[in-house]
Amino acid sequence: MSDVVLEKALELGKLIAESDKYKTMRQKEAAMMSDVDAMMLIERFQGLQQRHQLMRMQGKELTEEQMNEVYALEDQMMANPLIREFAEIQESFQKFLNQVNERISEGIEGKPAAGHSCSTCGPRS
Incomplete structure (x- = not known):
C-alpha cells in the first residue's frame, strides 16, 4: 500500500508542476533572476x-x-x-x-480541516 501512496504522491507532484500557477511562478522567477537591478536588490x-542574523546570534539587538x-x-524591492x-x-x-495540504489532511482525517473555507473545493458530501 505504501508504494501506491508514494506513486500517487509523485503523480500529484507532476500535476502541480504542470499547473498554471507553478509555471507562471517559474516564469516570473526567471524574469526576476535575469534582471540585474532586481538581483542587486x-x-x-x-x-x-x-548581517542582522549574525548580530542576533551574538545576542545583540537591532x-x-x-x-x-x-x-x-x-x-x-517591492517597488521593482x-x-x-x-x-x-x-x-x-x-x-x-496549503489548499492541497488541507485536502490531504481532510483525506487522512475524513473531515474538513478546522476553519476550512476553500471555495474551490465544491460541495461537501
Missing part, C-alpha cells in the same frame, strides 16, 4: 539579513535605524515590478499548496 537584502534600513530595502510580481505569484502558489 535581492543580494543587498540577503546580505543585510545575514537598532531602530537598522530596522528602518530593512524596511526601506523591502520597500525598494519583477520582484513584486514574483513575490505575489509565489504567495499565491504557497496558498495553493
